[in-house]
Amino acid sequence: MDLLTDRIKEDMKAAMKGGNKARLGVIRLILAAIKQVEVDERIVLDNERVILVLDKMLKQRRESIRQFADAGRHDLVAIEEAEIPVIQDFLPQALTETEIDSMVKDAVAESGAESVKDMGKVMALLKTKMQGRADMSAVSIKIKATLAG
Structure with missing residues (x-):
């Protein structure tokens, strides 16, 4: 079975080699979030649980965007909006x-x-x-x- 975490780690290596610092930063956040759950629960996450972590990260980004927009912090909105597509890259195809x-x-x-x-x-x-x-x-x-x- 292909683990989603393996794909994320491969993408991290590609981002490092390609010098894509923005993407690399988001991928590191993803891996840290996964690792946090694994350490807290003393388990290795399967793909289903990794998707839950990624989904939670997306939800956090959307909420942050709303809060930053309300506060007029468009600089921070742009950062959060740039992270969303990177996280979505690792999720299954979005529904129409x-x-x-x-x-x-x-x-x-x-x-x-x-x-x-x-x-x-x-x-x-x-x-x-x-x-x-x-x-x-x-x-x-x-x-x-x-x-x-």
Whole structure:
């Protein structure tokens, strides 16, 4: 089985050789985050757990961008925005809006959800399928709209 961490380490070597300091910095952050979880939990992360770490990093970047933009710190917004595509490089192919809409509709039908109170059931069905492939906060908004409509 190909480990995602191996691919990330290979990309780090390529960034070092290519002198791509910005990419190298982000890859080092990724590897540090993975290592932190491995040390804390005394395990070696499989690809699924690495995707969770990467997804969490993306979520943190998006939140930081909102906060920095609100504070007028566009210099910091630019840094965070530049890190997102590097992190996304290691995630599975992102879902399109059409795919997300379809999956939400299917999950609502499958779970028998009738109102916003049933949102947890729908999220539970979608989370594993969409993890690392969609912004779950945006998916949450779509689920609410579907259940409210």
